Amino acid sequence: MRVENSFIGVDGVGEQTERSIWEQGVTHWDEFEPGVVGGKRGDRIQRFIEEGRDHLDAADVAYFDHQFPNSEQWRLYETFRDRACFFDIETTGLDEQRNQVTTVSLHQDGETETLVAGDDLTAGNLRAAFADADLLVTFNGKRFDVPFLEANFDIDLQRPHLDLMYTCKKIGLSGGLKQVEKDIGIERDRPDISGRDAVRLWREHESGRDGALETLVSYNREDTVNLRTLADEVTGSLHDDVFVR
Known part of the structure; x- marks a missing residue:
């Protein structure tokens, strides 16, 4: 819609x-x-x-974000999909005040970029990466990803934000991202890796284990790219349920 x-x-x-x-x-x-x-x-x-x-x-996404009820934010997606930034982060824990962001993957304009702690994950690079993002798309990003990035890097990510966790609940899909992907048939290259493994992989990378960082980055990028597929599927389903033609 x-x-x-x-x-x-x-x-x-x-x-x-x-x-x-x-x-x-x-x-x-x-x-x-x-x-x-x-x-x-x-x-x-x-x-x-x-x-x-x-x-x-x-292309004033913020105007429509303000006009539409929160429960109807999904309606922004089809119109402004090309201006969206899909992103996901990995961290060393769940507390944004005590734990560290390890990787951030962003998918926009058909391209995926990953920033890594200790290398190119800086406040300046994050600001540049989000500069043209008029619509953020995440899964549980309002409660997790955005607060983590704002606390760790002192950046402002207050802009229109479609959090697919809530959108999924509107069509009866619950649980974490991996469960929702499974429920609608999105396949993964490494379905055996979880968020807990992401913490372990970072620790192994810090201790010098070969391949740990590459596996972590691959996992983070897959999370991010799959958000676009999930957004397409869920908003399409809502369109079919809601719209009268």
């Missing part, structure tokens, strides 16, 4: 009203006329569409 199919970003328009609009055959902004709902609400929708077109032309 694209933002141009959505009317729920208007004050006084909830799921029922939006569905009623769609059921009248008005499924795109271009098809809307205020008389479809009548009164002040119709005028508000018309103003939203007019303003929305300007913000859409400017």
Whole structure:
């Protein structure tokens, strides 16, 4: 679903009203006329569409992120997918105040980049990597990845953020990333490696074990690239469940 199919970003328009609009055959902004709902609400929708077109032309993801309810953030994805940054981190533990970020992988514009602690994982490189990211896409990133990076590197990642953990729950998928991938049929090259193994691999790398870092980086990159497949699948499923054509 694209933002141009959505009317729920208007004050006084909830799921029922939006569905009623769609059921009248008005499924795109271009098809809307205020008389479809009548009164002040119709005028508000018309103003939203007019303003929305300007913000859409400017690729202003933040505007629509603000307008849409939190539960409907997934609607941003299809329209702004090409401006998204999918990312995942590995750490030495679960406490952002005490533990270290070891690797960060980012996938955007079809390319995947991995930054490694002790090498190129710096605040400056992270700021550069996120500079053009108008929409963040993670799995549990709001509670884990973003707080870790902000605490460890003093960077600001407050921008539109689609956390797929919550999006998955909307279609009945629960558990960690690996479980969700398994449930929808996403295969991994190394299904035997887990987050706990990522901590172990970093320690082995620090102690000089050959191949440990390469395995860790491969695992982190696979986490990241799979986020795009997961986002495509989950938002597509929600589109089919929600949208009336």
